[in-house]
Amino acid sequence: MSDLESRLRHAMTEATAELRIAPDLADRVVRRTCRRKTARAKTAAAAAVAVVLAAVPAYHLIQERRHVVSVTVAENVDGVEVRDLPDGFGRAETFEVTDHGLRGKAARWSRGDRTIQVTVYRPGKLAGDYLELQQRGFLRDGTLWLRRGSGGGLISPRHDNLIWFEQDDLVVRVTTSTSAKKYLEPVAMSLHVPWDPVLDTMRVSYMPERFRLVSSEPQGILDGLGRWWRSTDRTASMAVEVVRGDRAKNLSKLRWVSWPTAEELIDVRTTAVGRSRALEGRVASKGGRIDKGRMLMWLVQPGLGVRIWAMGATDDEVRRVAEGIEPAPPPAGPSVDGVEVPPALQSVPEAARDSALGWNWTTATTYWGHPPGKGWYVAVSVHRGGLVGTDLWRKDTFHTTPRTSTFGGVRGLMTASTETVRVGGRPRLMRIRSFAWEPRTGLAVVVTTAEDTMSSTAHPDLDLDRLVGSIRARQP
DSSP: OOHHHHHHHHHHHHHHGGGTTHHIIIIIISOOOTTOOSOOOOOHHHHHHHHHHSOOSBOOOOOOOOOOOOEEEEEEETTEEEEEOOTTOOSOEEEEEEETTEEEEEEEEEETTEEEEEEEEOOSSOOOOHHHHHHHTSOTTOEEEOSSSSSOEEEOTTSOEEEEEEETTEEEEEEEOGGGGGGHHHHHHHOBOOOOOEETTEEEOOOOTTOOEEOSSOEEETTEEEEEEEOTTSSOEEEEEEEEGGGGSSHHHHHOOOOSSSEEEEEEEEEEETTEEEEEEEEEETTSOSEEEEEEEEEEETTEEEEEEEESOOHHHHHHHHHTEEEOOOOSSOEETTEEOOHHHHTSOEEEEEEEEOSSOEEEEEEESSOTTSSOEEEEEEEESTTTTSHHHHHHHOSSOOEEEEETTEEEEEEEEEEEEEETTEEEEEEEEEEEEEEETTEEEEEEEEEETTOSOOOGGGOHHHHHHHHHHTOO
């Protein structure tokens, strides 16, 4: 092993020693491809080795540099807040760019021969790291920059160009003129990406200010949907996971965690979060040799639980985060488990409601018209959980093999069948169609129509295509 590689290994070991859990959950474990199926992650140590072996022309760990930068009026570049700029740079010029196949939005500030530019690229379903950026053509002579982001970044040899994956689907670039390059890293470190507090149907209403690095949209981790937060100095991390279905049927089942590697929960004790009974314990490698933080878990209700996995966070910080997790406000109008009901159904008599627990998901269904098996009906089912969208979920949801189709401008899966029921003592043939789609990770909506083929009571507003389009239009 070369001396350079040895020094890099040592530096990265120190930088990630306190993060062996959180990067597991954040940088590698939670990362999914566009289908986000059942793949689980590698450890942070493996990620460090992968970085060591990657082909970067020259390895250079950037140490923190401090310059006096005063606060000016905050700017927003496609959802990224630019909070701190040097005095005297005035208002920004905004424009759109296309660099190496990535489209982005940019803002440029100027003062004499000094310029500062922030560019934000949102490439869609793209999860990558600095190698992905180099392969696209960005900073081929750049050196490794590890101070923020989920996949590392690159800095130019002259320290006037910096680009990194802030999170999946979000690439940020800061460039300066040579005369303003001392502001490059201070501006990059001042950028802030606001995060959505809603996680499944829960809301994370408090997070300590130092935990400013946050993952993108909720993703499948362990047994449910989660997000992670890291402190800006990378010495602490916190992952919040919402678990649904049989895995959260009671507190005893919630305790059995699908660990990413060989972890276990030890020194478990009973505590409380608000009025809910909770469990808290230490996370360690098998045998307790390596400390991997602590975990706090509790039930919101049978079938819905929350876990917090923290590393480097204080007891008070974890407790305040837990006390601040609460149900998100429901839609203003009628809804099914947080999904707003189309206006066309609000004038139809509600016939029945049903709910069920899957292995790692829950299902809530409302019927309008008639209960199933009693006549025509329209049903809206809302499925939530970490395994929603997987093959296991599909086999449980569809009784026949679905085919890809489009309704209401949404691409999803459809099944069609017929069923004979007795209406008024006489057999009637019902044509049943179900259409399912996933508005976002961990959420699927299934709309079902059962039409009486012998009746003229069909209502055009209850057409499957219109119902799907109406629900889609109301999704955030």
